Amino acid sequence: MPDSTTPLATRTSPRLRSPFASLSARLPRHRTLLLGITITGLLVLIALLAPWLAPHDPYAQSTANRMIPPVWHAAGSWEHMLGTDRLGRDYLSRLLYGARISLFIGLLAAFISGLIGTTLGVLAGYFGGRVDAVVSYILTTRLALPVVLVALALASLTGGSLIMVTLLLGLLLWDRFTVVARSATVQLRDAEYVQAAQALGASLPYILLREILPNIAPALIVVATLEVANAILLEATLSFLGMGIQPPLPSWGLMIAEGKAYMFFQPWVIAIPGAALFMLVLAINLLGDGLRDISAPGGRDE
Amino acid sequence: MKATSVEPTPYALELCGLSKRFTLGGKMFSKKRALYAVSDVSLRVPRGQVMGLVGESGCGKSTLAKMLLGLTPPSEGDVLIQGKSITHSDQKTLARHVQPIFQDPYSSLNPRRRIGDIIALPLRLHTTLSSQERSQRVTAMLDLVGLPKRATQQYPGQLSGGQRQRVAIARALIMRPDLVICDEPTSALDVSVQAQILNLLLDLKEEFGLTYLFISHDLAVVEHLVDRLAVMYLGRIVEEGSREQIFAAPKHPYTQALLASALTPDPSLDIPDLGLGSVQPDPSRPPAGCAFHPRCPQSSPECRERRPSLPPVDLHGTGRVACHFA
Numbered sequence: 226m227p228d229s230t231t232p233l234a235t236r237t238s239p240r241l242r243s244p245f246a247s248l249s250a251r252l253p254r255h256r257t258l259l260l261g262i263t264i265t266g267l268l269v270l271i272a273l274l275a276p277w278l279a280p281h282d283p284y285a286q287s288t289a290n291r292m293i294p295p296v297w298h299a300a301g302s303w304e305h306m307l308g309t310d311r312l313g314r315d316y317l318s319r320l321l322y323g324a325r326i327s328l329f330i331g332l333l334a335a336f337i338s339g340l341i342g343t344t345l346g347v348l349a350g351y352f353g354g355r356v357d358a359v360v361s362y363i364l365t366t367r368l369a370l371p372v373v374l375v376a377l378a379l380a381s382l383t384g385g386s387l388i389m390v391t392l393l394l395g396l397l398l399w400d401r402f403t404v405v406a407r408s409a410t411v412q413l414r415d416a417e418y419v420q421a422a423q424a425l426g427a428s429l430p431y432i433l434l435r436e437i438l439p440n441i442a443p444a445l446i447v448v449a450t451l452e453v454a455n456a457i458l459l460e461a462t463l464s465f466l467g468m469g470i471q472p473p474l475p476s477w478g479l480m481i482a483e484g485k486a487y488m489f490f491q492p493w494v495i496a497i498p499g500a501a502l503f504m505l506v507l508a509i510n511l512l513g514d515g516l517r518d519i520s521a522p523g524g525r526d527e
Numbered sequence: 528m529k530a531t532s533v534e535p536t537p538y539a540l541e542l543c544g545l546s547k548r549f550t551l552g553g554k555m556f557s558k559k560r561a562l563y564a565v566s567d568v569s570l571r572v573p574r575g576q577v578m579g580l581v582g583e584s585g586c587g588k589s590t591l592a593k594m595l596l597g598l599t600p601p602s603e604g605d606v607l608i609q610g611k612s613i614t615h616s617d618q619k620t621l622a623r624h625v626q627p628i629f630q631d632p633y634s635s636l637n638p639r640r641r642i643g644d645i646i647a648l649p650l651r652l653h654t655t656l657s658s659q660e661r662s663q664r665v666t667a668m669l670d671l672v673g674l675p676k677r678a679t680q681q682y683p684g685q686l687s688g689g690q691r692q693r694v695a696i697a698r699a700l701i702m703r704p705d706l707v708i709c710d711e712p713t714s715a716l717d718v719s720v721q722a723q724i725l726n727l728l729l730d731l732k733e734e735f736g737l738t739y740l741f742i743s744h745d746l747a748v749v750e751h752l753v754d755r756l757a758v759m760y761l762g763r764i765v766e767e768g769s770r771e772q773i774f775a776a777p778k779h780p781y782t783q784a785l786l787a788s789a790l791t792p793d794p795s796l797d798i799p800d801l802g803l804g805s806v807q808p809d810p811s812r813p814p815a816g817c818a819f820h821p822r823c824p825q826s827s828p829e830c831r832e833r834r835p836s837l838p839p840v841d842l843h844g845t846g847r848v849a850c851h852f853a
């Protein structure tokens with residue numbers, strides 16, 4: 226009688242752990258994921274603590290201290306570790322505050338697009354038929370739009386403020402959420418536990434939010450991290466092109482744009498914000514890839 | 528006891544000319560075609576009995592079950608549960624009378640829910656019990672299905688197939704339904720566990736006074752379980768009668784073939800080899816006349832032209848068979 230007499234699964238058997246336990250067991254062995262988490266965590270911390278970490282006011286101009294090079298140059302000084310820009314503002318302080326802008330836009334835009342994309346995808350996947358056809362139509366329309374051009378055009382209409390840029394990106398970047406949510410929901414729609422909930426008379430919101438959503442969430446979280454990185458890059462692009470964040474806010478893209486006139490003789494002016502942007506986007510991508518690996522069923526965990 | 532109607536019918540379940548039509552194709556390059564997964568099924572299941580429903584894979588058993596559960600609307604015909612048509616009751620009312628136990632215990636429980644929450648869901652949806660009362664009822668139910676109390680804190684992934692099926696049974700029975708639709712509840716389990724689950728189902732039937740519609744593709748499984756048996760072929764009932772009638776003297780050639788194959792079980796095959804040739808029936812293109820005639824050892828010209836009809840249900844539960852030779 227192997228069924229009723231064997232004890233319920235013991236903790237040592239890897240296959241029979243709770244979903245959370247098996248995830249946390251795979252985590253420490255995934256190096257790139259750990260790296261992604263560490264760097265992203267550090268940058269988030271820096272963004273949160275910017276007012277305390279920044280040595281100077283990021284907006285304070287000083288005509289006497291324009292274009293001071295970073296400390297590793299002969300003409301550099303510890304007073305302005307990363308130098309100053311053409312208006313004499315401390316570059317390190319602006320960089321630290323810029324992390325706030327990038328992360329704020331990235332997270333909020335990904336949240337908005339996640340909300341839109343997941344709603345559309347889950348509805349299309351669950352109902353299929355006409356609903357699916359309508360969502361597919363909207364999705365195809367969206368995919369036919371070149372994101373950068375549309376964002377540029379709309380930003381030039383609305384004017385680039387922090388909120389506007391975030392909203393624009395949020396309204397443009399939902400397509401991957403829809404694709405992933407739709408296909409994941411299609412797979413679960415006929416799952417017997419969903420049928421069991423239907424047969425119990427559970428309401429539609431209950432079935433969608435409590436039975437289906439938790440089971441497609443891992444896939445959506447992966448998409449979300451990649452969209453955060455995507456939104457951060459797009460913001461930098463828009464700001465670089467002058468249609469995103471407006472001066473004097475210290476967006477990294479804007480810093481690169483403002484430095485481009487000096488790029489040949491003082492390359493650090495664009496190298497520093499460029500490197501920061503590269504680090505942040507790389508770290509978030511590592512995080513997203515790692516999450517995908519460990520949340521995949523029977524995922525690659527070595 | 529539930530007061531369902533003034534004059535209670537002796538039947539927990541009645542199917543009246545029930546059909547389900549699916550539309551295939553209709554996309555860009557294919558023409559629309561109708562597929563009758565279930566055609567004109569009439570059955571009566573007396574209260575407190577077990578009605579078996581057997582047939583090959585794809586003959587429409589699960590589609591029939593879904594209609595009874597209110598998961599898909601019938602195309603034609605009606606379903607009466609405790610004498611009341613389900614077309615006029617909402618899903619929540621229906622849920623209190625009929626509950627499913629599904630085939631695959633690995634997909635019938637939400638992997639992200641604790642067992643305690645899974646079994647308590649019906650109580651959440653249908654009662655106003657406090658969470659403490661709910662957990663008492665859940666523990667009592669776990670005990671009835673033979674699981675320890677600590678299972679409430681575990682996830683489905685931590686249980687074996689048999690244990691999961693016990694959880695599914697607990698969820699189905701905690702609201703004390705009248706009718707339980709068991710759609711191949713043991714076919715995904717190890718042979719050694721199958722018997723335990725079947726015994727559990729029988730014990731609980733006595734305990735709660737349940738009526739079962741027990742779906743299976745395997746006559747051997749239902750033999751010791753059912754009071755009556757209906758045999759389905761391509762969406763139609765071809766024979767129906769008491770267990771004794773069917774197992775002792777099967778009248779329809781299809782039933783005879785099923786029975787012969789069940790007597791010489793080949794454990795390597797999931798679905799019994801019927802020895803009827805390899806003519807795979809296509810439900811979207813059913814043969815004219817008797818749907819079984821291409822595989823029937825005794826088919827005659829009449830079988831190819833005229834479909835034998837199944838006699839209507841009578842009050843005495845006389846055996847019925849749809850065959851020109853019976």
Ligand SMILES: Nc1ncnc2c1ncn2[C@@H]1O[C@H](COP(=O)(O)OP(=O)(O)OP(=O)(O)O)[C@@H](O)[C@H]1O
Nearest residue numbers: 549562564583584585586587588589590591744810
């Ligand atoms: N939603 C649907 N759309 C179109 N055809 C369907 C649909 N659901 C079922 N069918 C068809 O209806 C027929 C009966 O399917 P059903 O699942 O009821 O068979 P079954 O007897 O339960 O088989 P099994 O023993 O394999 O579970 C099959 O031919 C199937 O392809």
Ligand SMILES: [Mg+2]
Nearest residue numbers: 588589590710
């Ligand atoms: Mg089936």
